[in-house]
Amino acid sequence: MKSPRLASLWLLAGVTLARGAGDLLDRVQDVLTWSVLEDRMRARVSGTIDAEQYDLQRPVPGVIQTAGSTLFSPRLAVFLDAQFGRHVYAFAQARADRGFDPGQEKFHARLDEYAVRFTPWRDGRLSVQAGRFATVIGSWTARHGSWSDPFVTAPLPYENLTGVWDAEAARSSTALLAWSHVRPGLPAAIAATEKKLRIPIIWGPSYAAGVAASGALGRFTYAMEWKNASLSSRPETWSEIDGDWAHPTMSARLGYRPNEMWNFGVSASDGTYLRPSALRTVVPGHRLGEYRERVLGQDISFAWHYLQVWTEIYTTRFAIPLVGSADTLAYFVETKYKLTPQFFAAVRWNEQLFSTIPDRAGPVRWGHDVWRVDFAPGYRFTPHTQLKVQYSLQHGDSGARDYTRTLATQFTVRF
């Protein structure tokens, strides 16, 4: 077992070094900040180094891509934040890893996020942003980084794969039910790689390219974005512009914050979930734009002293000509509590339920209902180093077994 040993060595070395390097990492932060023109233009480079170790049962959950039962997934994320005067802010995120989602690809580097934001007024009533950036939907994206998320994996709505494919249009309920593993019939040649064809309702932070406007008016906040890919689109498509923006996705969130403790939000999104290259598979007489993903969501968060609670619920409709509307509802409730200044624990309940579609013998559920419970204790050794362990138990969409468990460990160095 090469990867567990590698992960253990990395963890041991990291903790040992980090315990004596807190001051050094503070100085690194200072060294990686530059300014000119009397501080009017400032830039800062920061980052995280993550070492993730997964111990998995098959079928491997979510968007993790591996053929084995263990997976070591290191990642370097480098962030650039730059302030140009009072009105212009720019940011970028580059990553080097084995795939956007944990997997076994060759180690490579990507530019995942880059955007420029213009804020004309100082009171924050309006900001306009263009580039590639996280979706405005929900509230999870604000804490999806490895340092701030108490869990290693994303909540279920952001990673549980449905039976809908984005590279091919389902032409019948039989096809969709096979793709969803509700009925057999998936061609053997595809079975081994079909995970790369399926899409969730929201793919992680959804760093698709586009423009956005956001701001605050009193206790209300608003954000809307116009992007080149739907919420469910996979990372490879986030920078694609081969469709000439003919099928953009519009998303928006309206938030209300009565005080610092509570935050309420409602979100909506509408866009085409099929990739432009899937046009050849569309049912004759129908257009790509008819294959729509419509999402309605609500999020609530609460924070008080050592307690934080988040919940999000999404109802999603995939419109499939000739098949009908494939609806699904997904939600999670997550809480984190700081037990000591350095030790915290989090628990999350996730569930996704599928509605029925018309079939020859009557209505049939178009997916296996799934629930998952995640436990995650975490410890911050220093202000720059953190260890999280996540144990997950999942039921549903499991094929050979009813329950699958996942053990994930993540050690992070922040600089």
Next chain:
Amino acid sequence: MNAPPLAARPRSRWWRRAILPAALLVLTSPGARAQVTIEGRIALPKTRTTPVVTQRYEIVTKGGVFSTNPPLAVVYLEGSFPKSATPAAVQMTQKDLSFQPSLLPLQVGARVEFPNLDDTYHNIFSFSPAKRFDLGRYRANETPVPSVVFEVPGLVTLRCDIHEHMRALILVLDTPHFVITDPEGNFRLTGLPAGRYTLKAWVDSKTTRELPVELTAQGSLRVEFPAVPK
């Protein structure tokens, strides 16, 4: 090698031999307090760059430049002093997403209150060995104002768990005699008792300069700390 002690004026040997022992006896007794003053200057490091506030996933961007204090030093007198009453509580506020002041010297046993003057949560914490604590998330006008008593001498680095750029330092000292320099490094310590002490200047977590000093009643002393070697 230690430098010879700097002595407060007047410097006459005759005066010192005849009067100093008796004066020291009186002035170091509980309740006695001479009015010795030390003035001086210490070279400070270059001003740090104003931090960049991370706003990648913030819907509301208010813009603007956040100010921080320029580098400052803490000058203090180290020695044996009579136990004083519990030091008065002091405040370190969070305003405009920064700590004010960003450097706070304290006497051991002092209580620090951390009022939040922003319209958003702050979560102040420290993992420093001299004081580990986490105040949790608290809002403006919260009562009682979150506070911490610092019982162990040492350097405490404060951070905010929500706003990554926020950082401040509390220097907990086992002496009642300390002062913060001005941005040019000038300082003035007053109301000091006579005697032999070590005058220290804390510049940053890696740099503390020190000089032996000898203070006599009603005297004053001018001290120039040598420049910090590069």
